[in-house]
Amino acid sequence: MLKKFIHISFLFLFVLTTQAQDLHFSQYFNAPLLVNPANTGFTPDYDYRVGAHHRNQWASVGNPYRTQSIWGDLQLLNNKLENGWLGIGGAILQDVAGSSILTGTRAFGTIAYHQMLGARSLLSGGFGLGWVNKRIDLSKLTFDNQWNGKFFDNTINPNEPFATNQTNYLTLSAGLNYSYFPTDNLYLNIGLAANHINRPSETFYGPTAADTRLDVRYTAFANMSAKVDDRWIVNSNMYVSQMANAWETVIGVNTQRSLNDDGSLQLIMGGYYRVSDAIIPMVGFNLKDYRFTINYDATVSSLGRFNNGRGAYEISIVRDGIFSSSSGRAVKCPSVRF
Numbered sequence: 001m002l003k004k005f006i007h008i009s010f011l012f013l014f015v016l017t018t019q020a021q022d023l024h025f026s027q028y029f030n031a032p033l034l035v036n037p038a039n040t041g042f043t044p045d046y047d048y049r050v051g052a053h054h055r056n057q058w059a060s061v062g063n064p065y066r067t068q069s070i071w072g073d074l075q076l077l078n079n080k081l082e083n084g085w086l087g088i089g090g091a092i093l094q095d096v097a098g099s100s101i102l103t104g105t106r107a108f109g110t111i112a113y114h115q116m117l118g119a120r121s122l123l124s125g126g127f128g129l130g131w132v133n134k135r136i137d138l139s140k141l142t143f144d145n146q147w148n149g150k151f152f153d154n155t156i157n158p159n160e161p162f163a164t165n166q167t168n169y170l171t172l173s174a175g176l177n178y179s180y181f182p183t184d185n186l187y188l189n190i191g192l193a194a195n196h197i198n199r200p201s202e203t204f205y206g207p208t209a210a211d212t213r214l215d216v217r218y219t220a221f222a223n224m225s226a227k228v229d230d231r232w233i234v235n236s237n238m239y240v241s242q243m244a245n246a247w248e249t250v251i252g253v254n255t256q257r258s259l260n261d262d263g264s265l266q267l268i269m270g271g272y273y274r275v276s277d278a279i280i281p282m283v284g285f286n287l288k289d290y291r292f293t294i295n296y297d298a299t300v301s302s303l304g305r306f307n308n309g310r311g312a313y314e315i316s317i318v319r320d321g322i323f324s325s326s327s328g329r330a331v332k333c334p335s336v337r338f
Helices: 002-016
Strands: 048-057 065-076 084-097 102-116 121-136 166-183 186-195 217-227 232-243 246-258 265-274 278-287 290-299 310-321
Touching: 102 166, 246 278, 265 290
Parallel strands: none
Antiparallel strands: 048 065, 048 310, 065 084, 084 102, 102 121, 121 166, 166 186, 186 217, 217 232, 232 246, 246 265, 265 278, 278 290, 290 310
């Protein structure tokens, strides 16, 4: 009974804070289009990339909250434009809370232009347009006025002002990135993005005096990659997101260890910290053009009292590729690699 109460409390908190948060992944660097539309087509060594993500959260307090996504992007006009290229991409995401009580589905497309600034830096700008659908199963919710003195009776009208069990809206995003690569062994990248810049309305209730518009979500990140020697690459990352009064900050480092002479097989090891929330160890591997990564979020906040420190696990796979027709393609902004 206590476990069920805790689970319902977590779900209720999740529903109430939907407007203060967006979907997020601990491996945000493996969900580039979600972070910043200017990342679209930012694949210096490849023509395209596709990826998939799965996150399972709070399973220890009942039915978990599950988030999954598929995404892809590609370069255009690389050999047509002398000092730049175009990128297009798209993603589909789904977030399921509890026993499918609250489900969110998002589909969006992104476009970006990348312009070389001399031989050692790059400026990128991008835009995104997305469609969002959120549905709530009212039959699985219980309200205080359904208590009949002995138990909660779902046949009693809760008299809650729900106008619909789903809501749909369009959302706009925009972002900028700047990259600097002073040598072939050092790469720096910073970016800033704004999501929900049109401030769409999100509510299951009818017209009210309350402001149901989403706040703009601002995201900033900084990455640095350094090739230490022929066997090691070190990547340091920082991610900051702010939406109304909700902040998320993730910092950490991961390393790539080449296990053979040509770098086609690599071991990935790293650790991250979501400030005031979780410690995130990560491990994975690169096999030729495929990258597989898994992490675990160990809760260190006060929520750890309820989930026994077991926060979430996350799995991602990314595939980079070159089209067969791209022989002799220009690499204008090389990344750090073996």
